[in-house]
Amino acid sequence: MMNRLRRVLIAVALLIVVFPYAWVVISSIKSQADLSDPTRLVFTPTLVNWRAVVEGGILGSAATSVVVGVVTVVIALISGTLAAYSISKLRTGGDKTRFTVLLSEMMPPAVLVIPLFFLALSAGVRDTLFAVIPAHLTFVVPVVTWFMIGFFDAVPDELEEQARVDGYGRVRAFSKVVLPQVLPGLGAAAIFAFILSWNDLFYALILAGGNTRTLPVAIAGFNTFRGVELGTMSAAILISVVPVLTASFFVQRRLIQGLSGGGVKG
Amino acid sequence: MAGIRLERLTKRYGSKNVVDGIDLEIAEGQFTVLVGPSGCGKTTSLRMIAGLVEPTSGRIYIGDRDVTDLEPKDRNIAMVFQNYALYPHLSVRDNISFGLRARKKSKAVIDERVEYAAHLLNVRELLDRKPGELSGGQQQRVAIGRAIVRQPEVFLFDEPLSNLDAKLRVEMRTELLRLQRALGATMVYVTHDQEESMALADELVVMNAGSIQQRGRPQDVYDHPTNTFVSTFIGSPAMNLVEGEIASGVYEGRGIRIAVLDGLPGPVTLGVRPEHIHFIDDLPKEEATEPFEALVDVIEPLGARAMLSLRVGGSQPLRAVVDSRWLGGLIEGEFSEFVFDRNRLHFFR
Structure with missing residues (x-):
């Protein structure tokens, strides 16, 4: 009885999760005429939407998103990891710091976007990647920091002390002994940080909505004054979602560990 | 080195x-x-x-x-x-x-x-x-x-x-x-x-x-x-401590009286290790202190030796470790006579 109930619940959950994706996949291979009837499930598949998307420069936007994401991740990993180490091991700022790290996440992006916009304007970098990347860092660095604190907490202090007795200074003890212990966490943090940057629409739209459009901005562009171009938009959405889904699948365990503050034993 | x-x-x-x-x-x-x-x-x-x-x-x-x-x-x-x-x-x-x-x-x-x-x-x-x-x-x-x-x-x-x-x-x-x-x-x-x-x-x-x-x-x-x-x-079981006082060459605490030769008068704590508490007959007279009577509360056999929990005046029992061979007819709940090894006493002020 319990088993059957469980199966039913899982089936319902699966349906809720999978249905939108299935809908998007189907929409991306329907012709304009077929799209006008959403309930129609028998139709002749067409690649016309995909061709339009690829020719419309969506891959260029995807490349822009990759550049923004990678640069954001690299900077966020370096500063976030060092911050997390300092908070975890050196007790920088006391125990309160580890919880206030996430405070900036609670701020609505609208609060930051106006100052960031004017900063970009006066620095002459509006509508370039140099405007978007710092904006992304405002929400990616705190998450990476929070994420890594738990992993550093799980590394015994004695390991680093042993390395310092064995002949390493502080920096080498950190890089050669402590860092290798948190590598799995670092990998998961990198992917998580990349996803955050990859999915951002708000900052990218306002700070660089013109020539240097990131993927979410480009996708939003299919919502035109003539109405939503469902077919092409669906194809673009798939291009955007598939890498994220694939990456999350491989690091899901470390993701949970990081988000729960290292509570799950690896 | x-x-x-x-x-x-x-x-x-x-x-x-x-x-x-x-x-x-x-x-x-x-x-x-x-x-x-x-x-x-x-x-x-x-x-x-x-x-x-x-x-x-x-x-x-x-x-x-x-x-x-x-x-x-x-x-x-x-x-x-x-x-x-x-x-x-x-x-x-x-x-x-x-x-x-x-x-x-x-x-x-x-x-x-x-x-x-x-x-x-x-x-x-x-x-x-x-x-x-x-x-x-x-x-x-x-x-x-x-x-x-x-x-x-x-x-x-x-x-x-x-x-x-x-x-x-x-x-x-x-x-x-x-x-x-x-x-x-x-x-x-x-x-x-x-x-x-x-x-x-x-x-x-x-x-x-x-x-x-x-x-x-x-x-x-x-x-x-x-x-x-x-x-x-240091030592297990721990040394027994008995609060008392020395007056006119005699230590007295919890009903235990011991003649001391060079004890300065005043309050003092007597220390005796558990293995230095003996049955009255097990020690030559010249090595033993004056006998005292104690209630044998608990006997814990440990193989070759046994641990006794002895009640004299006061709440804290004295612990004694004795050779199992000398336990003889000792019964929990009865009184027996004991002595300390005179050469192994410690006085702490």
Whole structure:
């Protein structure tokens, strides 16, 4: 009885999760005429939407998103990891710091976007990647920091002390002994940080909505004054979602560990 | 090898002196054990010698060098931690050779020393495994091996045996002693286990509340404790303490009266080890104190010996350890007569 109930619940959950994706996949291979009837499930598949998307420069936007994401991740990993180490091991700022790290996440992006916009304007970098990347860092660095604190907490202090007795200074003890212990966490943090940057629409739209459009901005562009171009938009959405889904699948365990503050034993 | 000298060494956290201006000379090539209850400052002292904790004041010398302001890596010490602190991402071989590689020794030297240590500690067949695949005892051997290959001036041990089970602990204890004798090394060892401290130490340093209570050879500390803390901390079961008073050449406390020759009048605490309480007939008269009557509360047979819980005046029972052969017709709940060994009494003021 319990088993059957469980199966039913899982089936319902699966349906809720999978249905939108299935809908998007189907929409991306329907012709304009077929799209006008959403309930129609028998139709002749067409690649016309995909061709339009690829020719419309969506891959260029995807490349822009990759550049923004990678640069954001690299900077966020370096500063976030060092911050997390300092908070975890050196007790920088006391125990309160580890919880206030996430405070900036609670701020609505609208609060930051106006100052960031004017900063970009006066620095002459509006509508370039140099405007978007710092904006992304405002929400990616705190998450990476929070994420890594738990992993550093799980590394015994004695390991680093042993390395310092064995002949390493502080920096080498950190890089050669402590860092290798948190590598799995670092990998998961990198992917998580990349996803955050990859999915951002708000900052990218306002700070660089013109020539240097990131993927979410480009996708939003299919919502035109003539109405939503469902077919092409669906194809673009798939291009955007598939890498994220694939990456999350491989690091899901470390993701949970990081988000729960290292509570799950690896 | 080198000795260690601590001068007025102090560590203060907030307003609390965790280590309170200790002076200590640790002789070269000796096994010195710092022992005391948790929070007594023994581990902090060891960590200050290692350079992992910065002293608030005082100086630390290893040999003739003042190392107070040196980094741990520059002190030429090796340390073994309670949780072994093996690098999980490295093989046993790389763990053992870590310190040598950090110091850029040649491959020939590294191979030779690793081979020697692995042979000495019987971990040769484990060299290519990861620490996670080893038992607690094996991990401990690897941690010690990692210390040995460094050939440091001083070895520091921070409760290295307390994560092992009782049987293994005793075995490793013997092995550590054998190792120390073989290497002739200066070793400083911290433990809260008084039995372990007695077994290992050439010199015992008993600490409490941040200061040194007594130091000396283990047997001397056991036989001649200088205060009630040391008397009850060293030895198991603990020494019995009886509050009393000396007046006109007679000690009296809880109904026990003992003639004392040179006792100054005044309040005093009598200390008697459990093995120095005897049945009235078991000791020649000239060695025995005046007999006293006690209620035999509980008898705990321990094989060759038995522990008795005796009630005399007051709430705290006296513990006596006697030869099982003399138990005879002793019955719990009945009174019997006992004496103390006159030559083994301690008076603490």
